[in-house]
Structures are given as C-alpha cells and as structure tokens.
Amino acid sequence: MQPAIGIDWGTSSLRATLLDADGSVREERARPWGIRHLPQGGFERALSDICAGWPDCPVIASGMVGSRQGWHEVPYVDAPAGLEVLAEYATRFDAGGGRTLSIVPGVRDAVRLDVMRGEETEIMGALAMCPDLAITSQIVLPGTHSKWVNIREGRIAGFSTMMTGEIYALLTQHSILGAMIPAGMPSATDWPAFDNGVRTAHASGNAGVLTQIFSARTLALESRLERAAIPSYISGLLIGEEWRAMLASGWLASSAPTLVGDARQCTLYQRAATTFGLPQPAALSGTAAHGAWQVHLALATQRTGAADPSTQEPA
Amino acid sequence: MQPAIGIDWGTSSLRATLLDADGSVREERARPWGIRHLPQGGFERALSDICAGWPDCPVIASGMVGSRQGWHEVPYVDAPAGLEVLAEYATRFDAGGGRTLSIVPGVRDAVRLDVMRGEETEIMGALAMCPDLAITSQIVLPGTHSKWVNIREGRIAGFSTMMTGEIYALLTQHSILGAMIPAGMPSATDWPAFDNGVRTAHASGNAGVLTQIFSARTLALESRLERAAIPSYISGLLIGEEWRAMLASGWLASSAPTLVGDARQCTLYQRAATTFGLPQPAALSGTAAHGAWQVHLALATQRTGAADPSTQEPA
Structure with missing residues (x-):
C-alpha cells in the first residue's frame, strides 16, 4: 500500500500524521493553524508547511476544513454512515505543491437534527483499532462539542451533541x-x-x-x-x-x-x-490518523475495485 | 410620612425613584452607571447626580451596591427573611452631599446554597402591591440571574437561581x-x-x-x-x-x-x-421602588417604635 498523510483540521488547530505503507505512524506534527487562524498564504501554505519534507502521497483530511468556512465545502452524508460512504463522498482536489487532498464528509443525523465533522474519521479509526466496537456499541467523544454516538454494524447510526x-x-x-x-x-x-x-x-x-x-x-x-x-x-x-x-x-x-x-x-x-x-x-486516543488511513484504504479499493475483478470478493 | 428615594443599583445600571409622602411615584430616573460602570467621582458622584434637585430625604438602595464590589458591603441575612429583618440589617451611612443612604441586605438560602441582592426588595414591593401573595405563593423574577422564590407568611422562605x-x-x-x-x-x-x-x-x-x-x-x-x-x-x-x-x-x-x-x-x-x-x-412590574418604600416605612417604625408607645400595637 502507498503511504498516506492524515490531517485533522479543526477550528483551532491543525494536526498531520505521516503513515507508513502498513498504516503505522511514522511522524506527527501539530500547528495552531485552525481554519480560523490560518498563516499568511492560507490553507495551501498551511498544508505545504506542515507536510514539508514528507513523501509525495495522498493526503486525507477531516474536520471543519470541509465546512462552508473551510477550504472546500463537502456536504454532510446522512447517518447511518460507514467507511464506504465516507470514502465515496470524499472530495478530492489539487491542493497545490503537487499534493492531492481528499476531504472526508461530515455526518448528519436527520432524526436528532445534529451534525459532526471530524469525529466520523476518529470513529472509523476506533472501529479499526477495536473491531469489537463495530457490531453494536456506544462511543463518547469529549470535546468542545462532545458527541454521544451509537454504532451499528460498523456504521454511525445516530448521535447527539452537547x-x-x-x-x-x-x-x-x-x-x-x-x-x-x-x-x-x-x-x-x-x-x-x-x-x-x-x-x-x-x-x-x-x-x-x-x-x-x-x-x-x-x-x-x-x-x-x-x-x-x-x-x-x-x-x-x-x-x-x-x-x-x-x-x-x-x-x-x-x-x-x-x-x-x-x-x-x-x-x-x-x-x-x-x-x-x-x-x-x-x-x-490518537484515532484520527487511523481513521484517515481507513479512508485511504477504502479510496484505493474504490478506485481499483470495479476495474480489477481480482480485488472483488467471490459472490 | 417623609418622602424617600428608592435606588435599584445593580451591576450594569442605576435607577432612582422619588417617592411622595404617600409612597406614590413622583419621578423616575435611570443611568447606565452600574457598580462596574461608575462615572468619574464614583459612587458618591453617581448618587448626587441622579438625585440632583430632589428633596433632602432618606435614600434606600438595594442590589449589588451592597456587595463586596459595591459601595459598602452589607452581609446577607438568612432565609426565611421578611421586611423587618431586611430593615433591621440595612446599613445606614453618610453618602456625601448631605444625603444618608441605607443599603438593604441581600438574602442567603443556606439550604440551596444560593444568594440574591436586589430581588428581596422587589419581592417586598410585590407583596405590598398584592397582599394575597404574602401568605403562601411562588414568585419568579426573570433576569440575568433568574430567581424562583417561595413565599411563606410574608417572608422569602427559599429560592433557586438560574x-x-x-x-x-x-x-x-x-x-x-x-x-x-x-x-x-x-x-x-x-x-x-x-x-x-x-x-x-x-x-x-x-x-x-x-x-x-x-x-x-x-x-x-x-x-x-x-x-x-x-x-x-x-x-x-x-x-x-x-x-x-x-x-x-x-x-x-x-x-x-x-x-x-x-x-x-x-x-x-x-x-x-x-x-x-x-x-x-x-x-x-416596577416593584423595586415600592419595596424601597416598604423598607423606608419599616425603618421609620423601628426608629420610633420602641421610643414611642403610641405606635405600638396593643398586645
């Protein structure tokens, strides 16, 4: 597998993780460059700075960077939402400096009238780290906007923000x-x-x-x-x-x-x-980068899946 | 009865009411001089300004003016608290410019661990305006810090702040x-x-x-x-x-x-x-001035009561 860079880009901070070809963490960096506190040069400069010297590989970002106030608005996908739909609706674009960036969509709970951006990727990382959680579980993500989340069959089934x-x-x-x-x-x-x-x-x-x-x-x-x-x-x-x-x-x-x-x-x-x-x-802890890696794998599968029958599972 | 001036002096505003000898409102004034927004010259200047031209008569004040950050700290009295105890523990001092100021104490609820300053005077005004409320009633005072108050036999029995x-x-x-x-x-x-x-x-x-x-x-x-x-x-x-x-x-x-x-x-x-x-x-509405008038009456009774048997009720 190709290495990847996972980016957790919120309102107040920017975190980047370089992931090796086996998905393990090689290096982590953090900057106080949330989407409301960008350096001169904006998003493009912030990204090239935090990835300086890292190999040329796909970049997977999540968080408020995909909001209307972010770099590129990515519409929410509705719950229940799992890895496949997050990868399918990820928005890919040329981020300058030779890098291609994919932004993971946030998730919307139409029943509870609620939204998340960034937590969906952390959750996908948690489910990969502890597969037992995928069947039926409840996850709490503390934070500025805490999320209380129901998981069913690997998907975010619904959630509530405090x-x-x-x-x-x-x-x-x-x-x-x-x-x-x-x-x-x-x-x-x-x-x-x-x-x-x-x-x-x-x-x-x-x-x-x-x-x-x-x-x-x-x-x-x-x-x-x-x-x-x-x-x-x-x-x-x-x-x-x-x-x-x-x-x-x-x-x-x-x-x-x-x-x-x-x-x-x-x-x-x-x-x-x-x-x-x-x-x-x-x-x-540290599930955001693992989640980005899962999206990277799902994107690679989607890109090659239909074209290459050898990667398809037997019916 | 002597006229009086009722003062409602909170964190963000200062209101004064000149009350006639029968307790009716003759004139009202308001200034944005809360205890954290005093004019040059501080409390004394603010008081003399807002009372300019009014007769020389007792001034009854309530609210944050009696807090540690106010003009003169007046300790809370414990619930249950009625008019007599509020008048008894009111602090009287020379406020300059020939005026004497009495500050009404706030009330503390030792059971619910709660405090009020200013609302106790509004409540006394409300009980005087609607004597039916005095026996047993519940009063809600909306505001920056809303108070939900139980009244028993003319006293503030307990309360809760939101x-x-x-x-x-x-x-x-x-x-x-x-x-x-x-x-x-x-x-x-x-x-x-x-x-x-x-x-x-x-x-x-x-x-x-x-x-x-x-x-x-x-x-x-x-x-x-x-x-x-x-x-x-x-x-x-x-x-x-x-x-x-x-x-x-x-x-x-x-x-x-x-x-x-x-x-x-x-x-x-x-x-x-x-x-x-x-x-x-x-x-x-407008109960603070009526409450100040009630305190003024109670103070007058206390001052003359013991010395003048003619004002005492028969046993």
Missing part, C-alpha cells in the same frame, strides 16, 4: 463566575472540586445542572470553594451533566460506552462515570 | 452560535422561533436543554431557522428550560407563580408557560 467544552470556556472566561477566578491560576485539575461538581450534577436529578451552575458563585462567596478551583468545579458540573442527561434520556445501554479522544479529557469523563456509579469506560 | 440571562448573552455573543447571527440584527423577538425553542426544551424531557442547544446550529445550517432568529430560538430554549426544570424538580405548586420584573421579560415567561400547558402567570 456543547460542554464551549460552555465551560464561556463560563470560565466571560461570566460572573469567570470574574471570580484569580488570574494566572494553574491549569491542573483540582480533583475534590471536580468530584464535588460531578456529585452536584448527579444530585440535580431531573431538574438538571442549569439550576446548579450559580452554586459555584455561592460556594466561592462562602469560601467553601477555593476561587482557583472554580474551573474544576464547573468542569465537574458540566461533564457530570452529560452523564446525568444521557442516563435520564435512556441513551446508555447496559454496557459502558467507550471514550475516544484526548487522553486528559477522557480521564475526566472516566472519573465522572465512576462518581455516577457506572463502570469505568475504556478510552482510545 | 443563570438564564447570562447564559443567553454568552451563547449569543461569544459562542459558535453567536458567530452565525448576522450583525445589526433587530432585537424584536421572532415568536415562531421563540416558540420552537420552548417546544424543544419541553420535548427534551429529563435529559434537559443542554442536549439541545447545538440544534440551533444544525437548524440554521439547514436553513430551517433564519440566522437572525437564532437569538429568539435560544431565548425560547433557555426560558423553556427554566419551566422544564422547575416542573421536573416538583418546585411548582398547583397554582401558577407570579412573575415580577421587566414587562418585556415577563411576556417571554408568560408565553413559555402557556407552551408548557400551564396557566398564564400574572406579572408585576
């Missing part, structure tokens, strides 16, 4: 709670405050966590919560709310979901799950 | 949803979008509205929600969430609560209540 990471940033940066946080506070999680937030979310019951967010102010006013620990408490409240809401909606099946994403984020979700009395979920 | 107005501002100004709203859009409510938001909050059931906020993005991407109507939809979602959460928590008694606050805000809450199948709540 804006947890974004609301955390709004509350800690722009709200009356943010104004109480000392400047230059350390970014390490204060675990007792985080656990307290998760327990408060759990105890909020069906009323939910929006009735509890103001408690951060009252606790801090009464010196029962260190001001530097307010972000950890809010983090616990909001991540706890994800578990609370998904339990209340009946989304969670009997087995624990699998976490996919940044290792530090996954640790927070694991800890919150156990505070809810749930079994600790397994966590997978 | 940061609805603040979260609305964060989502419409700083989030990915805000970035979709056209600049210079009109501030009038788009009623179909508002109703759609309320219905979505209602349908979210026990999962709650944080699972639904991202739907604003998807609806707009699919042109099923006008971008200019995104604020109205988010407003409906968040106000609907207040009704949903309070119904789910069992807070709402059989009779409808009474709304107290800005008339336009109350209209939104009334409309959302009927979408939830609840009877339309009554709404009272």
Whole structure:
C-alpha cells in the first residue's frame, strides 16, 4: 500500500500524521493553524508547511476544513454512515505543491437534527483499532462539542451533541463566575472540586445542572470553594451533566460506552462515570490518523475495485 | 410620612425613584452607571447626580451596591427573611452631599446554597402591591440571574437561581452560535422561533436543554431557522428550560407563580408557560421602588417604635 498523510483540521488547530505503507505512524506534527487562524498564504501554505519534507502521497483530511468556512465545502452524508460512504463522498482536489487532498464528509443525523465533522474519521479509526466496537456499541467523544454516538454494524447510526467544552470556556472566561477566578491560576485539575461538581450534577436529578451552575458563585462567596478551583468545579458540573442527561434520556445501554479522544479529557469523563456509579469506560486516543488511513484504504479499493475483478470478493 | 428615594443599583445600571409622602411615584430616573460602570467621582458622584434637585430625604438602595464590589458591603441575612429583618440589617451611612443612604441586605438560602441582592426588595414591593401573595405563593423574577422564590407568611422562605440571562448573552455573543447571527440584527423577538425553542426544551424531557442547544446550529445550517432568529430560538430554549426544570424538580405548586420584573421579560415567561400547558402567570412590574418604600416605612417604625408607645400595637 502507498503511504498516506492524515490531517485533522479543526477550528483551532491543525494536526498531520505521516503513515507508513502498513498504516503505522511514522511522524506527527501539530500547528495552531485552525481554519480560523490560518498563516499568511492560507490553507495551501498551511498544508505545504506542515507536510514539508514528507513523501509525495495522498493526503486525507477531516474536520471543519470541509465546512462552508473551510477550504472546500463537502456536504454532510446522512447517518447511518460507514467507511464506504465516507470514502465515496470524499472530495478530492489539487491542493497545490503537487499534493492531492481528499476531504472526508461530515455526518448528519436527520432524526436528532445534529451534525459532526471530524469525529466520523476518529470513529472509523476506533472501529479499526477495536473491531469489537463495530457490531453494536456506544462511543463518547469529549470535546468542545462532545458527541454521544451509537454504532451499528460498523456504521454511525445516530448521535447527539452537547456543547460542554464551549460552555465551560464561556463560563470560565466571560461570566460572573469567570470574574471570580484569580488570574494566572494553574491549569491542573483540582480533583475534590471536580468530584464535588460531578456529585452536584448527579444530585440535580431531573431538574438538571442549569439550576446548579450559580452554586459555584455561592460556594466561592462562602469560601467553601477555593476561587482557583472554580474551573474544576464547573468542569465537574458540566461533564457530570452529560452523564446525568444521557442516563435520564435512556441513551446508555447496559454496557459502558467507550471514550475516544484526548487522553486528559477522557480521564475526566472516566472519573465522572465512576462518581455516577457506572463502570469505568475504556478510552482510545490518537484515532484520527487511523481513521484517515481507513479512508485511504477504502479510496484505493474504490478506485481499483470495479476495474480489477481480482480485488472483488467471490459472490 | 417623609418622602424617600428608592435606588435599584445593580451591576450594569442605576435607577432612582422619588417617592411622595404617600409612597406614590413622583419621578423616575435611570443611568447606565452600574457598580462596574461608575462615572468619574464614583459612587458618591453617581448618587448626587441622579438625585440632583430632589428633596433632602432618606435614600434606600438595594442590589449589588451592597456587595463586596459595591459601595459598602452589607452581609446577607438568612432565609426565611421578611421586611423587618431586611430593615433591621440595612446599613445606614453618610453618602456625601448631605444625603444618608441605607443599603438593604441581600438574602442567603443556606439550604440551596444560593444568594440574591436586589430581588428581596422587589419581592417586598410585590407583596405590598398584592397582599394575597404574602401568605403562601411562588414568585419568579426573570433576569440575568433568574430567581424562583417561595413565599411563606410574608417572608422569602427559599429560592433557586438560574443563570438564564447570562447564559443567553454568552451563547449569543461569544459562542459558535453567536458567530452565525448576522450583525445589526433587530432585537424584536421572532415568536415562531421563540416558540420552537420552548417546544424543544419541553420535548427534551429529563435529559434537559443542554442536549439541545447545538440544534440551533444544525437548524440554521439547514436553513430551517433564519440566522437572525437564532437569538429568539435560544431565548425560547433557555426560558423553556427554566419551566422544564422547575416542573421536573416538583418546585411548582398547583397554582401558577407570579412573575415580577421587566414587562418585556415577563411576556417571554408568560408565553413559555402557556407552551408548557400551564396557566398564564400574572406579572408585576416596577416593584423595586415600592419595596424601597416598604423598607423606608419599616425603618421609620423601628426608629420610633420602641421610643414611642403610641405606635405600638396593643398586645
């Protein structure tokens, strides 16, 4: 198989992985060049820079780079959606500097009125790394816009987004709670405050966590919560709310979901799950590049499949 | 009775009302001089400016002016709290320019870990305007930090805060949803979008509205929600969430609560209540000045009460 470059290109960052002919990772690079923070020269310059010196091979990109604000808009495909349809609707174009770029489409859930871009590729990587997940499973991808995803027969069957990471940033940066946080506070999680937030979310019951967010102010006013620990408490409240809401909606099946994403984020979700009395979920990281490799394989199969009977399976 | 000046002094605005000897409103003034936006000369200059030309009489102030960031910190009194305790713990001091200012304390709910400043005075005004509310009632004060309040025997028995107005501002100004709203859009409510938001909050059931906020993005991407109507939809979602959460928590008694606050805000809450199948709540406006007048009366009684037996009721 030809090597490939996998690109995870979101709103705030750009990550590239050079994959060897067997799909293993040879080198990883990251730049703060999200689609809203491009360097001089825009998308083309950003791509040629991050791939500088790498071999001439296909580039598979996913994420907001395929949105209307991105490089080339790639329409969403509807769930249920698996690897074949993602490869079929990937948009391929000349990206300059002799490179050809394929952008993976995002997925739309027409029932829940929801969309994802980038997570579909991470999920395909996770399914390749743990084939047991492909039959029937539930996957949670923490993030700015957390996704809770149902998998059926290798496909993304449906999903639901919670804006947890974004609301955390709004509350800690722009709200009356943010104004109480000392400047230059350390970014390490204060675990007792985080656990307290998760327990408060759990105890909020069906009323939910929006009735509890103001408690951060009252606790801090009464010196029962260190001001530097307010972000950890809010983090616990909001991540706890994800578990609370998904339990209340009946989304969670009997087995624990699998976490996919940044290792530090996954640790927070694991800890919150156990505070809810749930079994600790397994966590997978670095799945985006593996997903890009799967799309690369599917694209190669599609390109040669119909023309070369030897690659077709017997009927 | 001596005339008085009632002052409602919050984070973002300053309102003053000159009250005649019978408690009726003679004149109202408003300035954008919240405690974080004071003019040159600070609190003293702001007060003397807004009261310019008014008679020399007691000034009763409530709101964030009594917080640590305000003019003079006045500690919270614990619920249950009625007019007598608010007057007893009001802090009186020389405000310069020959004026004496009394700041009404805020109220703390030690059970729900919650605090209010300013709403306690609005509530006292509402109870004076509608004495039926005093025995047992529920009052909702919409705002940046909405308060859902239980009244028992003329006292604030307990309450719960939802940061609805603040979260609305964060989502419409700083989030990915805000970035979709056209600049210079009109501030009038788009009623179909508002109703759609309320219905979505209602349908979210026990999962709650944080699972639904991202739907604003998807609806707009699919042109099923006008971008200019995104604020109205988010407003409906968040106000609907207040009704949903309070119904789910069992807070709402059989009779409808009474709304107290800005008339336009109350209209939104009334409309959302009927979408939830609840009877339309009554709404009272302009209660802060009436509450200041009640505190003025109670202060006068306290000052003369013990010294002058003629003002005491027979045992």
